[in-house]
Amino acid sequence: MAEETTIQLDIFRYHPEKDEQPYFQSYDVPYKEDWVVLDAINWIKDNVDGSLSYRWSCRMGVCGSCGMMVNGEPKLTCAAFLKDYYPKAIRVEPLENFTVERDLVITMDDFMAKLESVKPYIVRDDVDDTSGGEYEQTPAQLAQYKQYSMCINCMLCYSACPVVGHDPEFVGPAALALGHRYNKDSRDQDTGERMEKMMEHEAVWGCTFVGECTEVCPKHVDPAGAIQQAKAAAAQYYFKKLIMPKGAGR
Amino acid sequence: MAEPLVHDVLIVGGGGAGLRAAIAIAQQDAKLSVAMVSKVYPMRSHTVAAEGGAAAVIKPNDSLEDHIYDTISGSDWLADQDAVDLFVHEAPAEMIQLEHWGCPWSRDPDGSVAVRPFGGMKNERTWFAADKTGFHMLHSLFQTTLKYNNITRYDEHFATRLLVDDGRCCGCTAIELRTGQVRTVLGKSVIICTGGAGKVFPFTTNGAIKTGDGMAMAYHAGVGLKDMEFVQYHPTGLPGTGILITEASRGEGGILVNKHGDRYLRDYDLGEPLDVTDPKHPQNRTMELGPRDKLSQCFIYEMQKGNTIETRYGHTVSLDLRHLGEEKIDKKIPFVRELATNYAGVDPVHELIPVRPVLHYMMGGIDTDVEGATSIAGLFAAGECACVSLNGANRLGSNSLTELLVFGARAGKGAAQFALEHDQINIAALEAQAKDEQQRISRDYINKSGGTQRIVGIRNAMHETMETNAGIFREETSLKLACDTLSELGERFQDVALDDHTLSFNTELTAALELGYMLDVAQTLVHAALARCESRGSHQRTDYAHRDDEKFLKHSLAYFEPGSPSVPRIDYKPVTITKWPPAKRTYGADSGFKAKAEPEKTK
Numbered sequence: 138m139a140e141e142t143t144i145q146l147d148i149f150r151y152h153p154e155k156d157e158q159p160y161f162q163s164y165d166v167p168y169k170e171d172w173v174v175l176d177a178i179n180w181i182k183d184n185v186d187g188s189l190s191y192r193w194s195c196r197m198g199v200c201g202s203c204g205m206m207v208n209g210e211p212k213l214t215c216a217a218f219l220k221d222y223y224p225k226a227i228r229v230e231p232l233e234n235f236t237v238e239r240d241l242v243i244t245m246d247d248f249m250a251k252l253e254s255v256k257p258y259i260v261r262d263d264v265d266d267t268s269g270g271e272y273e274q275t276p277a278q279l280a281q282y283k284q285y286s287m288c289i290n291c292m293l294c295y296s297a298c299p300v301v302g303h304d305p306e307f308v309g310p311a312a313l314a315l316g317h318r319y320n321k322d323s324r325d326q327d328t329g330e331r332m333e334k335m336m337e338h339e340a341v342w343g344c345t346f347v348g349e350c351t352e353v354c355p356k357h358v359d360p361a362g363a364i365q366q367a368k369a370a371a372a373q374y375y376f377k378k379l380i381m382p383k384g385a386g387r
Numbered sequence: 388m389a390e391p392l393v394h395d396v397l398i399v400g401g402g403g404a405g406l407r408a409a410i411a412i413a414q415q416d417a418k419l420s421v422a423m424v425s426k427v428y429p430m431r432s433h434t435v436a437a438e439g440g441a442a443a444v445i446k447p448n449d450s451l452e453d454h455i456y457d458t459i460s461g462s463d464w465l466a467d468q469d470a471v472d473l474f475v476h477e478a479p480a481e482m483i484q485l486e487h488w489g490c491p492w493s494r495d496p497d498g499s500v501a502v503r504p505f506g507g508m509k510n511e512r513t514w515f516a517a518d519k520t521g522f523h524m525l526h527s528l529f530q531t532t533l534k535y536n537n538i539t540r541y542d543e544h545f546a547t548r549l550l551v552d553d554g555r556c557c558g559c560t561a562i563e564l565r566t567g568q569v570r571t572v573l574g575k576s577v578i579i580c581t582g583g584a585g586k587v588f589p590f591t592t593n594g595a596i597k598t599g600d601g602m603a604m605a606y607h608a609g610v611g612l613k614d615m616e617f618v619q620y621h622p623t624g625l626p627g628t629g630i631l632i633t634e635a636s637r638g639e640g641g642i643l644v645n646k647h648g649d650r651y652l653r654d655y656d657l658g659e660p661l662d663v664t665d666p667k668h669p670q671n672r673t674m675e676l677g678p679r680d681k682l683s684q685c686f687i688y689e690m691q692k693g694n695t696i697e698t699r700y701g702h703t704v705s706l707d708l709r710h711l712g713e714e715k716i717d718k719k720i721p722f723v724r725e726l727a728t729n730y731a732g733v734d735p736v737h738e739l740i741p742v743r744p745v746l747h748y749m750m751g752g753i754d755t756d757v758e759g760a761t762s763i764a765g766l767f768a769a770g771e772c773a774c775v776s777l778n779g780a781n782r783l784g785s786n787s788l789t790e791l792l793v794f795g796a797r798a799g800k801g802a803a804q805f806a807l808e809h810d811q812i813n814i815a816a817l818e819a820q821a822k823d824e825q826q827r828i829s830r831d832y833i834n835k836s837g838g839t840q841r842i843v844g845i846r847n848a849m850h851e852t853m854e855t856n857a858g859i860f861r862e863e864t865s866l867k868l869a870c871d872t873l874s875e876l877g878e879r880f881q882d883v884a885l886d887d888h889t890l891s892f893n894t895e896l897t898a899a900l901e902l903g904y905m906l907d908v909a910q911t912l913v914h915a916a917l918a919r920c921e922s923r924g925s926h927q928r929t930d931y932a933h934r935d936d937e938k939f940l941k942h943s944l945a946y947f948e949p950g951s952p953s954v955p956r957i958d959y960k961p962v963t964i965t966k967w968p969p970a971k972r973t974y975g976a977d978s979g980f981k982a983k984a985e986p987e988k989t990k
Contacts, residue, residue: 154889171627183843187886187895192427194594197630197726199522200431216729238565239892245428249542257530259489265414267483271445273498279491286491286523290430315530322489 144168144219145226146177148189151237159237161228162186168223175203175214178229178241191241198355201289204296205241206230211293211353232296248292251308255316255334260327278323285318285363287356294350294360300343307343308335310350310360317367329374336371344368388825389570391818394422394539395806396799397558397574399546399601401425402432403521403791404770404798405580406528407481411799413535419803421538422572424561426545426596426897429529433582433594434791437521438633438722439505440513441788443478446502449510451475458786459967461507461678462779463924463934465614465942467963470757470775474786474793481792482514490527491516493719503719504638504671505784507678507974511638511671513785518633518722524788541572545897546600548824549577549608549766550817556608556766557812560824562897567890569828571821573814575806576765578798579605583749583771584908586901588858589850591746592624592631601772603904605753606911610761611944611958613774615751615908616916616926619782620859622682624745625731626700632723632742634784636735637675639719640668641708643682644739645694651704652677655685658975663710677974680781680925683744687859698741705739712736744859748787750778750925751915754944759798765805769798776942776962780924832896838884842898845876845883849902849909857913862930866917870954873910877953880906911945911955918957919943936969 143165151159164185166177175193182189193203196215203214208228219227235243263269294310295301301309308316316335319325335341344364351361396412398405401423412421425432444454454475459466486492486500493501493515504511516523532538544561550573551557558573581601585593606612622643623632637643642663645651650660658673669676686704689695695702708716708723713736716724727733727740752774759767759775770791777790849872856869880903887895921935922928940962945955 152889153891182895182898183841187842187898188889190892190894192431194427194431194433194596195436196594196628197436197730199519199722200433200435200594202427202431242892245542249428252530253533256534258534259487259531261487264487265484267480267487271483271486271492271500274492274494275498276494276496278498279494283491286526287519288526289435289522290428290526319489324487324489 142168144177144223146181147226147228148241149230150240152239168219170220172219173215174207174212174217174219174227174229177219178214190239199289201291204232204291204293206233206296211296213291213293213355216355232292234296234298234301235292243292247305248290248295248309248312251312252290252315254308255312256327256331257315257319259319259322259325260331261325272324274323281323282318282321285314285321285358288315288358289356291355293353293355297349297353299347299349300345304339304343306339308340310364313341313344313367314358314360314363317363320367320370332371332374335367336375341367341371388818388822389568391571391573391814391821392422392541393573393814395419395575396802397422397424397572397577398580399424399559399577400432400580400582400770400772401427401429401540402580402582402770403434403525403528403788404795405578406525406532407792407795408578408580408769408799408802409532409538410528410535411796412803413537415800415803416807417537419537419806422541422574423538424541424544424546424559424572426543426600428542429540430526432525433597434521434525436592436594436631437788438518438631439635439638440503440515440520440785441482441524442505442508442512442783442785443482443514443789444475444512445479445482445500445514446511449512453509454512456967457508458777458783460972461781461783463781463972464940464969465776465779465923465962467776468965468967469963470777472965473757474777474790477793478789481796482789485524485527485792488527488531490523493517503635504669504676506634506637506676506682507672507783508676509671513638515635518635518720521788544570545900546604547828547900549604550820551608551763552813552816552820555764555809557817559604560821562828564892564897567893569821569825571818573812573817575809575812576767576802578759578802579753579766579768579772580770580795581772584905585746585749587849587905587909587912588746588853590624590629590854592621592629593746598901599904599908600901601768602752603907605761605766605768606907606945606947608763608766609947610763610766611754611946612911613751613754613942613944614776614915615749615911615945616919616943617750617780617924618746618912619679619748619750619925620683620744621679621747622686622744623706623742625726626698626703626741626743628730629745630726630730631745631747632706632726632740633720634679636706636708636720636723637669639715640711641706642675644705644707645689646696647694650674651689651694652682652685655681655688656975657681672974673976678781679784681974683859684927686744696741701743703741703743706742707739708735709737748782750774750780750782757797758801759794760801765809767798767802769794780926832885832899833888833890835885838882840879840883842883842895842902845879846902848872849876849906853909857916860927860929861916862928863917866913869913870917873906873913874953877906877910910953914955914957915943915945940969
């Protein structure tokens with residue numbers, strides 16, 4: 138039998154209880170054409186080193202858990218195939234622009250707070266009253282926001298965004314796109330609180346339209362486009378507010 | 388130990404059912420403090436992976452009566468009919484509520500919610516958000532919880548044990564993953580919403596987190612696990628990965644063919660196929676729109692006849708969507724195209740998708756009543772981890788997402804009421820139990836020296852025996868073998884060794900605890916399957932080929948026995964039959980609708 142083909146993974150290791158500095162550890166993993174990087178990492182954990190820590194679940198690109206830097210690019214590791222890197226070694230690191238809990242696990246607290254800050258839910262007085270049946274929404278109205286509702290919160294865009302990199306206060310692409318998603322939803326009747334939040338200094342205005350977020354988004358959400366639209370809407374809102382301070386809502 | 392975290396209602400699990408329960412409590416009384424303990428951030432929960440849709444009667448051509456009959460006949464008469472009845476009645480309002488909370492349901496041109504057909508349904512009643520319905524439902528629910536100040540989340544806290552004092556459940560212990568500390572989270576009532584346990588099988592659509600944690604915790608606390616022998620194979624998974632190709636692909640007109648290109652389902656009492664160009668194709672409750680249990684069984688028959696295609700990941704048949712055309716595929720089932728292209732290397736617009744049955748769902752679970760209450764005071768359960776029973780011996784596709792809403796909300800209301808009526812808890816006694824649990828985890832895992840067994844060895848052996856002996860078809864010899872193997876694995880598990888003896892984000896520790904949960908769940912499954920000497924729905928015994936209502940029109944209950952931890956005690960309780968007496972389960976032209984409801988009479 139021919140010797141098993143292998144591929145090398147160089148994995149970022151850091152344990153807050155033991156390590157002063159992060160370091161890289163190399164592993165030889167069986168090379169299989171249909172394996173993704175996550176399969177290789179799982180193989181390491183099962184068979185070689187149970188102490189390697191990372192997040193994963195669905196393995197089909199929808200739970201958003203397994204984002205990592207793969208050879209310097211933010212990727213869902215369940216959708217990054219070994220065959221696209223073989224025979225070269227693959228370097229796996231935690232997502233950039235985040236603090237590291239341990240190994241490949243990043244800290245999510247900051248994003249969770251930013252998501253909450255944009256009021257990502259329908260605001261409307263009769264929202265809990267189902268007696269009148271569904272709110273009507275035509276396919277065209279749905280299309281206004283549908284793309285922005287596809288965000289899986291995988292954090293690849295935060296990792297790619299240079300503004301997030303140098304300004305930790307920036308609300309960031311995913312949360313702004315989700316705020317915009319609700320502003321564009323015909324069912325929403327928020328009169329401006331969400332918009333005010335999105336207009337604050339570090340929110341939509343923080344974006345310098347580099348567009349890296351849209352490049353790396355695995356679900357084609359186009360956060361950069363959402364933020365540009367949101368800036369236009371925010372400017373309009375601001376002028377309306379100057380003219381009619383009490384009726385700035387739509 | 389750190390101070391206990393004290394709330395009014397504790398929810399364990401942050402998927403669809405848990406989030407819906409949390410909102411129900413927050414709405415009911417803004418003064419009630421809700422704790423949500425979840426081993427992942429809620430938006431990672433496996434509800435996220437559901438694709439095709441959620442059932443509720445909304446269109447004028449449909450009726451509540453039909454939804455009830457579809458569900459009961461789909462369950463092979465093992466569902467409790469009172470539960471089905473109220474589920475069907477409450478489903479539309481719950482779905483409208485989720486619509487109000489922002490779920491981006493696909494729409495008809497007039498702006499009303501669109502529906503599509505699903506397997507085993509007389510009329511189209513599946514609401515959908517393209518083919519990412521679970522994803523949109525989960526994110527809509529999660530984002531909606533963010534507006535309530537009285538919901539406190541403990542994200543990435545891994546629950547290990549329920550705390551039961553004086554016959555009443557008042558909390559759990561949970562490992563805070565970031566620090567590795569065992570925390571005590573207390574509530575005046577507790578709801579388990581931890582989902583299924585598909586990971587006891589090797590080939591499954593389920594995510595890594597679906598390890599039966601809540602089922603096992605309730606089992607150890609003394610609650611019966613009901614109907615665990617009934618597991619659902621979805622007929623169309625991708626070989627190798629087990630990634631789901633949604634039933635919506637057949638609801639939109641996709642067909643199944645064997646290696647000769649034949650629509651083989653015609654040979655198995657599922658009706659006559661119409662040509663794909665016929666405007667009446669696909670026909671409801673017919674051929675490709677038969678129920679999941681039967682379609683998965685047909686695959687095995689075809690394999691036995693030599694009509695399947697052999698691949699390196701086992702046998703397959705083909706799902707043909709080509710006649711739908713690119714526009715329809717991209718509009719209605721774009722995720723199917725993405726998944727097939729990325730993970731099977733085929734573009735369904737031009738090519739056949741290789742598929743085979745894949746383990747998808749547990750009909751069984753924690754025994755609850757229609758309010759979500761269990762046999763332990765203050766302990767509730769909802770969602771896939773629970774068994775009301777709505778799904779009986781076979782769940783209808785698209786009932787489970789709606790079940791999360793209806794029974795999540797009911798359990799939330801029930802638990803809120805219980806908490807209001809039972810204000811006092813014995814914190815000192817609960818803390819003492821938590822301390823014991825902390826010491827157990829430390830002794831048996833973190834500070835354990837020695838041990839020779841790797842997690843992966845035991846897990847692989849469990850997978851092998853479940854796949855070989857407890858799959859789509861079962862019989863006495865194989866099930867006995869599985870029972871024995873799982874007992875041995877239970878002993879080997881006592882000797883498990885970890886590489887990682889640290890605290891922060893120790894995912895090897897959680898993998899070991901999950902393996903323990905899975906062994907418990909697997910044991911209840913095979914013992915209940917061995918005891919059920921009949922074939923009903925998804926439980927097919929080659930040595931007992933027929934349904935036996937005389938002996939087995941009843942729910943099984945598996946109880947933990949401390950004296951024999953690997954061998955549960957199996958008991959039974961009656962099925963609630965109200966208006967729909969057991970009948971022959973038929974699909975195709977004769978779908979049994981002639982002989983449906985009888986005049987009101989009790990069981």
